[in-house]
Amino acid sequence: MDPSDQPPSATAPQAEEGVLLPIPDPAESARLLGQPDGVEPFRSGFVALIGRPNVGKSTLLNQLVGQKVAITSPIAQTTRNRLRAILTTPQAQLVLLDTPGIHKPHHLLGERLVKTARGAIGEVDVVLLLVDGSQPAGRGDGFIVELLRHCRAPVHVALNKHDLVSPERRQELAASYRELLAGGGQDADPGGPPPLDWPLHPVSALTGAGTSELVQALSAALPPGPHLYPADAVSDQPEQLLMAELIREQVLSHTREEVPHSVAVSIDRVVEDGPRTAVLATVLVERSSQKGILIGKGGRMLRTIGQGARLQMEKVFAGPVYLELFVKVVPGWRRSAARLAELGYRGD
Numbered sequence: 050m051d052p053s054d055q056p057p058s059a060t061a062p063q064a065e066e067g068v069l070l071p072i073p074d075p076a077e078s079a080r081l082l083g084q085p086d087g088v089e090p091f092r093s094g095f096v097a098l099i100g101r102p103n104v105g106k107s108t109l110l111n112q113l114v115g116q117k118v119a120i121t122s123p124i125a126q127t128t129r130n131r132l133r134a135i136l137t138t139p140q141a142q143l144v145l146l147d148t149p150g151i152h153k154p155h156h157l158l159g160e161r162l163v164k165t166a167r168g169a170i171g172e173v174d175v176v177l178l179l180v181d182g183s184q185p186a187g188r189g190d191g192f193i194v195e196l197l198r199h200c201r202a203p204v205h206v207a208l209n210k211h212d213l214v215s216p217e218r219r220q221e222l223a224a225s226y227r228e229l230l231a232g233g234g235q236d237a238d239p240g241g242p243p244p245l246d247w248p249l250h251p252v253s254a255l256t257g258a259g260t261s262e263l264v265q266a267l268s269a270a271l272p273p274g275p276h277l278y279p280a281d282a283v284s285d286q287p288e289q290l291l292m293a294e295l296i297r298e299q300v301l302s303h304t305r306e307e308v309p310h311s312v313a314v315s316i317d318r319v320v321e322d323g324p325r326t327a328v329l330a331t332v333l334v335e336r337s338s339q340k341g342i343l344i345g346k347g348g349r350m351l352r353t354i355g356q357g358a359r360l361q362m363e364k365v366f367a368g369p370v371y372l373e374l375f376v377k378v379v380p381g382w383r384r385s386a387a388r389l390a391e392l393g394y395r396g397d
């Protein structure tokens with residue numbers, strides 16, 4: 050007999066039946082987590098920080114966790130790796146994913162940055178869209194709003210850099226973002242997508258103004274849940290990655306446009322040498338002219354970079370650091386997928 054004629058066995062999966070999952074009920078979750086009645090449950094979860102380059106994502110992360118976990122720079126596209134910063138309050142634990150600014154990719158590294166940012170949106174409990182609130186809403190903001198329109202997680206919008214704006218102008222700027230979310234205000238196409246009611250939060254990542262209200266709103270949007278990391282953790286980033294980022298930050302702040310986008314740092318060795326940590330690292334550039342700039346006259350530039358990075362490392366790792374820096378020319382490293390993967394710039 051043809052096996053396909055046989056009746057299905059009792060244990061065979063019944064594909065057509067499907068499974069009905071219960072809709073999450075916060076009160077029920079709180080009860081299961083052992084929360085007494087009337088007490089707000091502890092909440093925890095993942096928050097993706099999304100925004101155009103240079104809107105202040107790294108500055109906000111550092112401000113929220115109260116210490117340096119991400120590098121910042123006035124040059125766009127500083128953030129390359131997805132970083133988890135952890136913020137624990139008495140009410141909640143927020144695990145924040147820093148994502149590279151969303152922009153149009155120009156080369157392989159650019160494509161990976163965008164892919165990492167898009168990937169983060171699908172995996173989180175809340176999305177925080179950060180915009181430069183010192184400027185009216187523009188087309189770039191519209192692009193990201195459309196990207197986020199169908200995301201499953203609730204979206205909150207932080208209007209950053211409010212310290213740069215006079216109180217009168219703030220209303221005007223906030224209105225431009227409200228209009229963007231509403232679908233273009235009076236000119237809106239009646240058949241267009243429905244308006245979005247994402248909450249707006251004015252903040253200054255630089256001064257910290259408005260950030261505690263923002264944390265409260267984000268915490269309330271998380272599901273009830275336990276601590277995901279120890280309460281005193283601020284980052285799950287491997288130490289060596291942070292060391293490399295601190296060196297890259299110094300390169301970005303001491304050199305001009307000729308160098309920044311073509312620089313990567315690899316940490317070659319870390320040795321615990323008594324009370325101090327010895328770090329050997331290589332700065333990779335694409336052209337020998339860039340190597341010349343980085344080393345500087347009589348090695349002066351490299352010394353300045355090394356000194357700055359060492360001081361930052363000593364702050365972050367709370368102890369003396371000995372840092373030795375090398376510079377190496379690797380032509381076209383930005384375009385080489387294998388080299389990117391080796392340096393930890395993952396596309397997945």
Ligand SMILES: Nc1nc2c(ncn2[C@@H]2O[C@H](COP(=O)(O)OP(=O)(O)OP(=O)(O)O)[C@@H](O)[C@H]2O)c(=O)[nH]1
Pocket residue numbers: 100101102103104105106107108109120121122123124125126127128129148149150209210211212213252253254255256
């Ligand atoms: N005045 C002011 N400047 C800010 C604020 N937040 C960030 N900045 C500045 O804006 C610049 C960019 O900040 P970053 O935090 O590096 O921006 P980012 O969004 O992480 O940038 P990418 O890594 O390119 O995606 C830096 O010069 C910051 O000092 C703010 O609230 N007020």
